[in-house]
Amino acid sequence: MIRSTIIILSGLLSCSLALPPGIYAPIAAGPIPTTPIPILRQSAEGPNPDGSYSFSYETANGIQAQEIGYLKYAGTQAEANEAQGSYSYTAPNGELVQVTYVANENGFQPQGSHIPPIPPQILKALEYIAQHPEENNIGRQ
Numbered sequence: 001m002i003r004s005t006i007i008i009l010s011g012l013l014s015c016s017l018a019l020p021p022g023i024y025a026p027i028a029a030g031p032i033p034t035t036p037i038p039i040l041r042q043s044a045e046g047p048n049p050d051g052s053y054s055f056s057y058e059t060a061n062g063i064q065a066q067e068i069g070y071l072k073y074a075g076t077q078a079e080a081n082e083a084q085g086s087y088s089y090t091a092p093n094g095e096l097v098q099v100t101y102v103a104n105e106n107g108f109q110p111q112g113s114h115i116p117p118i119p120p121q122i123l124k125a126l127e128y129i130a131q132h133p134e135e136n137n138i139g140r141q
Helices: 002-018 120-131
Strands: 039-045 053-059 064-072 080-090 096-104 107-111
Touching: none
Parallel strands: none
Antiparallel strands: 039 053, 053 064, 064 080, 080 096, 096 107
């Protein structure tokens, strides 16, 4: 009885030592806050019958955000949703990060000092593509 117990315990011990360290305990990126951050200011309107809405908020840790949204070209074939807004927060290094954006039929278009500019070669290629739509054969047969 003792011999079989020792064999079983030895097997379990060898299996546990064979596992790579940390497989079940990932390292956290930083301390996880346990206290909720108070909301200092918050407002919301909509969605309204015409599809418009707006919201804004500010938290005690310095996060701010605001957005308005509406329906462009309502009732036409070009009808599209558009949202415009901004948000800001303090990065871990203490830098204030501010982003303004538009989101519409052309996608999400953020702007901010921390976002790198489009490289000149890519910008040139995009301009060429826009000027030569006849060369865009993607999806055509």
